[in-house]
Amino acid sequence: MRFELREEQAQIREMVRSLARKEFAPKAAEIDEQVRYPAENLSRLGELGLLGMLVPASYGGSETGAVAYAVALAEVAAGCASTAVGMAVTNMVGDGIHRFGTEEQKHRFLPLLASGAATGAFALTEPSAGSDAFGISTSAVRDGETYVLNGSKAFITNGTRAGVTIVMAVTDKKPKKRIGAFLVEPGMPGFSIGKAEHKMGLKGSDTVSLSFDDCRVPVRNRLGEEGEGFAIAMSALDGGRIGIAAQSVGIARAALEAATSYARERRQFGQPLAGFQAIQGMLADSATELDAAFLLALRAAYRKETGASYTREASVAKVFASEAAYRACHRSVQIFGGYGYIREYPVERHLRDIKVTSIYEGTSEIQRIVIARNLLR
Numbered sequence: 001m002r003f004e005l006r007e008e009q010a011q012i013r014e015m016v017r018s019l020a021r022k023e024f025a026p027k028a029a030e031i032d033e034q035v036r037y038p039a040e041n042l043s044r045l046g047e048l049g050l051l052g053m054l055v056p057a058s059y060g061g062s063e064t065g066a067v068a069y070a071v072a073l074a075e076v077a078a079g080c081a082s083t084a085v086g087m088a089v090t091n092m093v094g095d096g097i098h099r100f101g102t103e104e105q106k107h108r109f110l111p112l113l114a115s116g117a118a119t120g121a122f123a124l125t126e127p128s129a130g131s132d133a134f135g136i137s138t139s140a141v142r143d144g145e146t147y148v149l150n151g152s153k154a155f156i157t158n159g160t161r162a163g164v165t166i167v168m169a170v171t172d173k174k175p176k177k178r179i180g181a182f183l184v185e186p187g188m189p190g191f192s193i194g195k196a197e198h199k200m201g202l203k204g205s206d207t208v209s210l211s212f213d214d215c216r217v218p219v220r221n222r223l224g225e226e227g228e229g230f231a232i233a234m235s236a237l238d239g240g241r242i243g244i245a246a247q248s249v250g251i252a253r254a255a256l257e258a259a260t261s262y263a264r265e266r267r268q269f270g271q272p273l274a275g276f277q278a279i280q281g282m283l284a285d286s287a288t289e290l291d292a293a294f295l296l297a298l299r300a301a302y303r304k305e306t307g308a309s310y311t312r313e314a315s316v317a318k319v320f321a322s323e324a325a326y327r328a329c330h331r332s333v334q335i336f337g338g339y340g341y342i343r344e345y346p347v348e349r350h351l352r353d354i355k356v357t358s359i360y361e362g363t364s365e366i367q368r369i370v371i372a373r374n375l376l377r
């Protein structure tokens with residue numbers, strides 16, 4: 001067993017680390033303050049092949065695999081968390097279309113996503129159905145060569161700008177409820193974008209509601225078979241959770257680095273904070289937990305890349321990483337004292353950004369259900 005990244009994976013890490021430090025991190029506070037979508041960052045990611053990392057080269061992707069993707073996403077998140085979530089969802093949508101799409105769909109959408117010409121969105125959550133994803137009520141009724149979609153979706157990342165949105169909708173209620181997945185494109189009649197949410201963190205990310213009012217989607221835009229949509233959504237989320245684990249580690253690593261430098265500089269009682277064992281303990285706990293979190297994320301990514309099952313491992317990584325990262329961000333604010341609580345320093349932003357990682361793509365409670373189900377079956 002080897003713990004080192006392969007050479008090309010290590011090169012990707014260095015390239016993305018340098019990009020995130022030089023280009024993304026210096027603007028992250030301004031993006032947060034101005035609640036500004038970082039379009040230029042997403043374009044850079046597209047140029048560098050970082051939006052189609054799970055897509056084969058024949059469809060315009062960079063085909064670097066799940067491990068390199070987790071490594072790259074952690075680096076981007078350390079620079080700008082809002083950019084990282086846009087990157088994560090676009091890669092997830094590309095992966096979903098690659099795994100479940102027709103040749104025609106792959107040729108139509110994957111080059112757009114991989115190049116950054118368009119981002120992708122994934123629309124499962126509804127106002128009345130979050131954790132209970134099978135409880136969605138948006139409907140898709142077949143009418144000749146189209147499906148007619150009615151309903152609404154909530155909290156959709158990249159929703160405003162997406163070139164393609166995978167929308168889950170109910171195709172049959174009886175005798176058995178069945179859900180389909182549909183590739184909805186901007187401008188389709190009856191498809192509209194609602195208001196942007198005012199969020200605690202990830203303020204640069206695009207989070208909106210979507211409405212479908214007799215929205216006609218051609219049958220050729222159905223992803224997978226009719227009734228396969230729920231399985232497609234769950235499978236996409238398994239992969240997405242590896243990304244959220246990596247994103248968590250990246251955000252918290254930035255908070256830990258800030259706290260470590262601050263502890264070296266700030267003096268109290270005639271010595272740097274770093275000289276106090278209580279502060280050292282906090283730094284050490286964060287470093288330990290983030291190492292463990294990243295190894296769990298890489299294990300899940302490695303299993304995905306090598307074709308092994310990874311549902312359980314993705315949930316384990318996601319719940320552990322998001323919660324460990326939250327603790328690390330919380331400790332970093334503590335180490336900054338009062339200065340941690342004000343906007344001039346980055347750690348309050350990291351704490352606001354990290355919170356959602358234990359909520360989206362399945363809350364911590366849902367991850368524990370997935371893990372326990374696996375244990376108890």
Ligand SMILES: Cc1cc2nc3c(=O)[nH]c(=O)nc-3n(C[C@H](O)[C@H](O)[C@H](O)COP(=O)(O)OP(=O)(O)OC[C@H]3O[C@@H](n4cnc5c(N)ncnc54)[C@H](O)[C@@H]3O)c2cc1C
Nearest residue numbers: 122123124125129130131155156157359360361362363365
């Ligand atoms: C910034 C942001 C971006 C998002 N992006 C997307 C996106 O791109 N696409 C998308 O489809 N969704 C997206 N979401 C939605 C997100 O996935 C949901 O918010 C999440 O799944 C939780 O659903 P909910 O908010 O309806 O909470 P609820 O399901 O109402 O849960 C409320 C609480 O009850 C707990 N709970 C619920 N059921 C159980 C149970 N069985 N056992 C124990 N506890 C339970 C939950 O864990 C939680 O603590 C996003 C959300 C946010 C905030």
